Amino acid sequence: MSEIILINKPFRVLSQFTDREQTSRGPRKTLADYLSAPGFRVAGRLDYDSEGLLLLTNDGVLQQRIANPRHKQWKTYWVQIEGAVNNEILGQLMKGVELKDGPTQPCKATAISEPALWSRDPPVRYRRNVPDSWIEMSLREGRNRQIRRMTAAVGFPTLRLVRRAIGPWQLDTLRPGEHRRLTL
Known part of the structure; x- marks a missing residue:
């Protein structure tokens, strides 16, 4: 079983x-x-x-x-990034970005409000003069540190990464x- x-x-x-x-x-x-x-x-x-x-x-x-x-299982993440997200950045992520190990496949990316999450220890660094944003990203690939590398490639480093779903789970x-x- x-x-x-x-x-x-x-x-x-x-x-x-x-x-x-x-x-x-x-x-x-x-x-x-x-x-x-x-x-x-x-x-x-x-x-x-x-x-x-x-x-x-x-x-x-x-x-x-x-x-x-x-097997193409979608994996969905909540991603806190440094900077104010915009449609241009979301578009770049969705069509795929060029990484050192080649281009990524297209993914889903949507700006979201900050999700209701538990606090993290240590907390994510706070910078008064630098805004942060949240994105929900879904992808089928699984390269090493892929989401972090993708957001960095479009100029928005990942501050926090939480996987919320794998396929139906x-x-x-x-x-x-x-x-x-x-x-x-």
Whole structure:
């Protein structure tokens, strides 16, 4: 029987159960600090400094269907950027931007109001003279740090990145570190 675990991965937590590297500050937090899930594997990654929905499953075929970009699962993110977003920037993101490893595929990008999120520790830096904006972005690719690189390429660095959905699965009311198990 296939099962899936939805977890709200907190900021500065690895998307794995062990940390093979030691930092000068000691070991980093991992998924093992929030749940025990023998036999489950992460279906896709979420950067150490990104937050939000992460899926785990005990079914290898399902893991590939979720994680592999050729299966075209939409992944949706709330992105706080430095600067005031405008239609020109949204248009550039939607048609795709040129990165060092080649052009990105078209994506969906919409300006949104600041979502009702939990506070982050440490908080996002605040600069009185520099506005920030929020965008909802959806894409089917999964390159390393892709959204951060895309927003930087159009001149708007990412300040905070929260994944809210992967395909039909949504973050909903899960708080950071909380998880929910589903049987498929």
